[in-house]
Amino acid sequence: MENIQEMEKQIAALKAQMDGFDAKVTENKLSMIVFSGDLDKALAAFIIGTGAVAMGMEVVMFFTFWGIPILRAPDKEGKGKDMMSKMFGWMLPKGASKLKLSKMNMGGVGTAMMQSLMKKKNVASLEQMIELAAELEVKIYVCEMSMGLMGFTREEMIDYPGLTYCGVAKFLEEAMNSKVQLFL
């Protein structure tokens, strides 16, 4: 009788452990933080992201800080902004087509040269890569705190399917369950 009770206890303990394992299982997922707002780094982020989908992975990209302007729509305006928010809006690139290279920008000449080279060599533009990401169901999260800090509003962001605003906990939840995590 005592033996059975002991065994039941052990089984219960094992079950509790198994539940813990379930929560720890990593998914075939890539979680990426896009912190940078440079053209070259944003391109790298989307190339890795779309490539990962091709490799059979689920992909989530978190845009924060300088990465947020990548997702601004060139033809939309935010409403009811204060002076500081407007200034951020003017000083930061309005969308993927306005980003600059992190090196060799040379007052815009370098970036223009790179863009014409990319066209010549058939390399997809950043806007095309964002469209491809949407088609491949790459999930995009945007940091709510950075949005507020820089004074960006939701109505000035691109129409991206399933775009979600979140905080650090959402990223960490995804990162904890991801095989690969990157910070760009």
Next chain:
Amino acid sequence: MSDSIKEDKTIDLKGLPCPMPVVKVNKGIKQVDVGQVLKAIASDPGALTDFPAWAKTSGNEILKTDQEGDDIIFYIKRLK
């Protein structure tokens, strides 16, 4: 000559640089049935290392790789 391998579908990836060849081959393989063979013609030399990596990870099999001039030709069997 491609020995006895017969493709069920062909996709042209010529002139496409990274990441398009893998993105498109991954799409293309879903357009053939399991057990069928996809022929993919790429020109990006990176595909020579990328396609085996993609096949291994996605669980498909590269039956044969040919090079004709600038063309790199893969015969890929869909396994799942």
